[in-house]
Structures are given as C-alpha cells and as structure tokens.
Amino acid sequence: MSCPFLQFSKELQPLIFVAFILTSALSVSSSPAGIEKGRRKVVHVLEDDTGAVIVQTAPGKVVTHRGGSITLPCRFHHEPENVDPARIRIKWTKVTDTLQFEDVFVALGKQQRVFGSYRGRVFLEQAGPGDASVIIQNVTLEDYGRYECEVTNDMEDDTGFVNLDLEGVVFPYYPREGRYKLNYYQAEDACKKQDAILASHSQLHKAWLEGLDWCNAGWLEDGSVQYPISHPRDECGRKDTPAGVRNYGYRHKEDERYDAFCFTSKLNGKVYFLKRFKKVNYAEAIKACIRDGSVAAKVGQLYAAWKFQLLDRCEAGWLEDGSIRYPIVNPRSRCGGSQPGVRNLGFPDKKFRLYGVYCFRENKDEAVGGTGKTKSTIASLTKRKSSNSIPVNATKVI
Numbered sequence: 511m512s513c514p515f516l517q518f519s520k521e522l523q524p525l526i527f528v529a530f531i532l533t534s535a536l537s538v539s540s541s542p543a544g545i546e547k548g549r550r551k552v553v554h555v556l557e558d559d560t561g562a563v564i565v566q567t568a569p570g571k572v573v574t575h576r577g578g579s580i581t582l583p584c585r586f587h588h589e590p591e592n593v594d595p596a597r598i599r600i601k602w603t604k605v606t607d608t609l610q611f612e613d614v615f616v617a618l619g620k621q622q623r624v625f626g627s628y629r630g631r632v633f634l635e636q637a638g639p640g641d642a643s644v645i646i647q648n649v650t651l652e653d654y655g656r657y658e659c660e661v662t663n664d665m666e667d668d669t670g671f672v673n674l675d676l677e678g679v680v681f682p683y684y685p686r687e688g689r690y691k692l693n694y695y696q697a698e699d700a701c702k703k704q705d706a707i708l709a710s711h712s713q714l715h716k717a718w719l720e721g722l723d724w725c726n727a728g729w730l731e732d733g734s735v736q737y738p739i740s741h742p743r744d745e746c747g748r749k750d751t752p753a754g755v756r757n758y759g760y761r762h763k764e765d766e767r768y769d770a771f772c773f774t775s776k777l778n779g780k781v782y783f784l785k786r787f788k789k790v791n792y793a794e795a796i797k798a799c800i801r802d803g804s805v806a807a808k809v810g811q812l813y814a815a816w817k818f819q820l821l822d823r824c825e826a827g828w829l830e831d832g833s834i835r836y837p838i839v840n841p842r843s844r845c846g847g848s849q850p851g852v853r854n855l856g857f858p859d860k861k862f863r864l865y866g867v868y869c870f871r872e873n874k875d876e877a878v879g880g881t882g883k884t885k886s887t888i889a890s891l892t893k894r895k896s897s898n899s900i901p902v903n904a905t906k907v908i
Contacts, residue, residue: 563586563587563661563662563663563665563666563667563668564586564587564668565584565585565586565642565659565660565661565668565669565670566584566585566586566670567583567584567585567659567670567671567672570673571672571673571674571675572672572673572674572675573675573676573677574649574674574675574676574677575649575676575677575678575775575776576649576650576651576676576678576774576775576776576777576778577648577649577775577776577778578649578776579645579646579647579648579649580645580646580649580674581635581643581644581645582602582643582644582645582646582657582659582672582674583643583672584602584641584642584643584644584659584661584670584672585640585641585642585643586640586642586661586668587640595619595639596618596619596620597618597619597663597664598618598619598661598662598663599616599617599618599660599661599662599663600615600616600617600618600634600642600659600660600661601613601615601616601617601659601660601661601662602614602615602616602632602644602657602658602659602660603657603658603660604655604656604657604658605655605656605657605658605671606655611658612625612626613625613626614626614628614632614644614657615628615632615634615644617634622634627650627652628646631646631647631648632644632645632646632647633645633647642659642661646674649674649676651676651678651706651707651773651774651775652707653674653676654674654675654676654707654710654773655673655674656671656672656673656674657671657672657673657674658670658671659671659672675712676773676775677775677776678713678773678774678775678776678814678817679717679773679774679775679813679814679816679817680709680713680714680716680717680722680771680772680773681706681771681772681773681774681809681810681813681852682724682726682728682769682770682771682772683700683701683704683706683728683769683770683771683772683809684726684769684770685700685831686831686832686833686857689726689769690726690727690767690768690769691767692729692767692768692769692770693763693764693765693766693767694729694733694761694763694764695763695764696767697728697729697768697769697770698729698731698770700770700772701770701772701773701810703808703831704772704774704808704809704810704811704831705774705808705809705810705811705814706772706773706774706809706810707731707772707773707774708729708730708731708770708771708772708773709730709731709771709772709773710730710731710732710773711730711732711734711736711755713773714730714736714738714755714771715738715755717738718738718739718740718754718755721740721849722738722740723738723739723740723741724737724738724739724771725737725739725743725745725746726768726769727756727758727768727769728768728769728770728771729761729768729769729770729771730771732760733760733761733763734757734758734759734760734761735757735758735759735760735761735766735768736755736756736757736758736771737755737756737771738754738755738756739753739754739755739756740753741753772809772810774810774811774813774814775814776814776818777811777814777815777818777819777870777873778872778873779811779870779871779872779873780815780819780870780871780873781807781811781812781814781815781819781821781868781869781870782804782821782868782869782871783823783825783827783866783867783868783869784798784799784802784804784827784866784867784868784869785866786798786866786867788863789863789864789865789866790828790863790865790866790867791860791861791862791863792828792832792860792861793860794863795827795828795865795866795867796828796830796867798867798869799867799869799870802869802871803871804869804870804871805830805869805870806828806829806830806867806868806869806870807829807830807868807869807870808829808830808831808870809829809830809831809833809835811870812829812835812837812852812868813837813852815837816837816838816839816851816852820839821837821839822837822838822839822840823836823837823838823868824836824838824842824844824845824846825866826853826855826864826865826866827865827866827867827868828865828866828867828868829868831857832857832860833854833855833856833857834854834855834856834857834858834865835852835853835854835855835868836852836853836868837851837852837853838850838851838852838853
C-alpha cells in the first residue's frame with residue numbers, strides 16, 4: 511500500500527517501515543453551515559535514524575469563501591527529533607500551471623517572508639512543534655487553487671499539497687458584442703470586470719451537478735473550452751448524447767473566440783433593487799445608484815447575491831455592464847419559468863426607459879475576529895440557518 515504524499519529517495523526505501531493509521535478530524539472549512547464537510551486524514555509514520563523529513567497534509571480540499579480565513583494544514587516530523595528548529599525551512603508556493611509556481615510564504619527559523627498579494631494576509635499557525643500550517647486571511651477569488659508545502663532540513667526535504675476551494679457560483683458570460691466574441695485573455699478580463707474569475711473545470715462540473723445548463727461553449731481558467739448540458743437536445747450537441755460537461759479541449763488562447771464561464775463568491779456588501787416610481791435608462795440608472803450611496807451592480811455581484819443573499823426579485827433592472835437581469839430564488843410562472851436562476855434579458859438600447867436598476871453597496875462595518883465576516887453578515891447567517899437550502903444553480907435566458 512502506498513501513500514502518494516510521502517516521498518522518499520530510493521536509498522531510504524528499504525530502511526523505512528510505514529504504518530498507516532487513518533483518523534478523522536473536524537472539517538477545516540470556515541464557510542457557513544450547510545456546505546459539504548471536508549475530512550482530514552492523519553498519517554503516522556515510523557522510521558529509523560535517517561534524518562528524513564516527513565510532511566503530512568490534508569487530502570482532498572479545504573473550503574472557505576471570499577473574505578473568510580482558512581488554515582492550509584501541513585505538519586512534519588523527523589528522526590532524530592533533536593534537529594535545530596532554526597535550520598528548518600518551511601516554504602509555501604501556489605501551483606499556477608504545470609511546473610509553474612508562485613511564491614507565497616517562506617520561513618527559516620524565526621525569519622519569515624510573505625510574497626506578492628499575500629503580504630499581510632498569510633501567517634504561520636504555530637500550533638506547536640512540527641506545525642507548518644499557514645493561515646490565509648481575507649481570502650480572495652484569486653487565492654483559489656493548489657498549494658505546495660515544502661519542509662527542508664540540512665539532510666532531507668519533503669512536500670505535500672493542499673487544494674483550497676471556495677464556496678461560490680459559476681455563471682456564463684458574453685459581452686454586448688454578442689456570443690463567441692472573446693479570446694482567452696478577453697474572457698479573463700471580462701470575468702474580472704464582473705467581480706469574478708474564470709471558472710475551473712471542477713467548479714463548472716459542480717455547477718453542472720447543481721443544475722447548470724448552458725448551450726454555448728466558454729473558456730475556463732486552464733485554457734480549455736467546455737459547456738454543461740443537463741438536458742440534452744439537438745441544438746446542443748444532439749438529443750441522444752448523455753448529459754454532462756462537453757469539452758472542446760485546449761484551444762488557441764489568442765485566435766479562437768468563445769464565451770466565458772466565470773466564478774464568484776460571497777460579497778462584502780449587499781445588492782438591492784432600487785425602488786423608484788419611474789423606469790430609467792442606463793445613464794439615469796448609474797446616477798440613481800450613486801445618489802443612493804452605491805454603484806450599479808456587476809453581473810458577478812448579482813449572482814453572488816442570488817446565491818448567498820437569496821435575493822429574489824421579479825423586476826428587471828440595469829447592471830453595470832449594460833445588461834438587464836433579475837434574480838429568482840422561488841420560481842413562479844410570471845417570473846420567467848420553473849427553474850431558479852438569474853434571468854438574462856440581454857443588452858437593450860441604453861436609451862430605453864423600461865427598467866429599474868440593481869445597486870451594490872459595500873459593507874463598511876468593522877470585520878469580526880479577522881475572519882472577513884461583518885456583524886451584519888453574521889446576523890444574516892444566523893437568521894438563515896432555519897431557512898431553506900440554497901436553490902439549484904440553473905441559469906435561464908428568456
């Protein structure tokens with residue numbers, strides 16, 4: 511029986527006796543109650559006096575949300591135990607692509623350094639000897655991904671991997687210019703402008719399992735082009751083919767053009783429909799939100815409000831990108847069909863005075879406990895515990 515995250519040189523293999531004891535720990539998730547629980551496996555290793563370093567990390571993934579805090583678990587030990595702690599180096603990197611790494615954190619004894627956008631947000635947990643875990647505070651969308659924990663002493667080194675996942679929502683996106691107008695870099699930029707990032711394959715697959723059905727292919731963060739089909743039909747790759755995530759493979763990032771699948775997570779703020787007596791055009795909508803102390807909501811913010819805020823409004827409104835949409839949690843016949851989702855009416859002439867507007871107001875409250883949660887957010891979460899579960903992630907265009 512092998513253990514993939516324990517790495518030994520061939521010379522040491524005959525000397526090592528490995529005993530596996532798998533135990534369960536509490537979930538390392540810091541996300542709200544009701545999401546999928548993670549499991550941590552602890553592996554105990556017996557060895558001789560070789561000086562080998564053994565790194566243990568959590569298999570599977572750890573889960574949080576944007577603005578939260580999360581621990582990336584990593585522990586190590588070695589024989590003999592009298593190795594000078596000041597000579598042990600702990601290094602965390604993010605795996606950004608095949609054989610490409612982004613420095614996150616490094617510590618040698620008491621000397622520590624944090625890199626790039628992680629500065630001021632990443633710290634050693636320091637829960638005792640052999641703890642190489644780090645805490646990431648105020649988690650961002652860009653923090654999503656795979657991390658490597660490497661521990662080195664004078665003689666040996668070993669590594670383990672941790673996958674950081676975010677609770678969120680995937681949504682398809684195309685610009686005013688129409689369908690299949692974005693190369694990879696334009697799709698990446700389009701998602702960022704809508705308070706999102708390009709979705710991963712695993713995020714799209716999860717969205718498909720939750721009911722996402724979309725007939726147009728879109729870019730994902732790895733450069734592949736895919737689309738989810740829950741209800742096979744002839745216009746979407748033939749009716750007799752099975753449901754699933756259809757995959758065009760990896761495409762040319764500059765020359766080929768598709769839509770985008772974006773991913774966003776919980777908001778530090780609130781989306782609301784601005785009540786007005788009169789309908790407004792696009793320019794009036796933008797000004798109305800500003801006068802109300804807010805800004806026009808982005809598409810990603812409306813999806814996040816639908817998912818986490820349970821925003822349900824049967825009134826079409828302008829968004830910042832010039833599209834008209836409205837969120838439905840509880841479907842009813844007069845509000846666009848039988849499935850929950852964010853309804854999309856496209857990009858009308860900006861001069862039309864036919865719609866309201868959705869605004870976004872950032873939460874200015876003081877964060878509680880360094881978790882990125884605010885007092886109002888915690889009150890909302892407490893109130894929501896007794897409510898129904900989050901609806902199926904189905905997007906419908908009408």
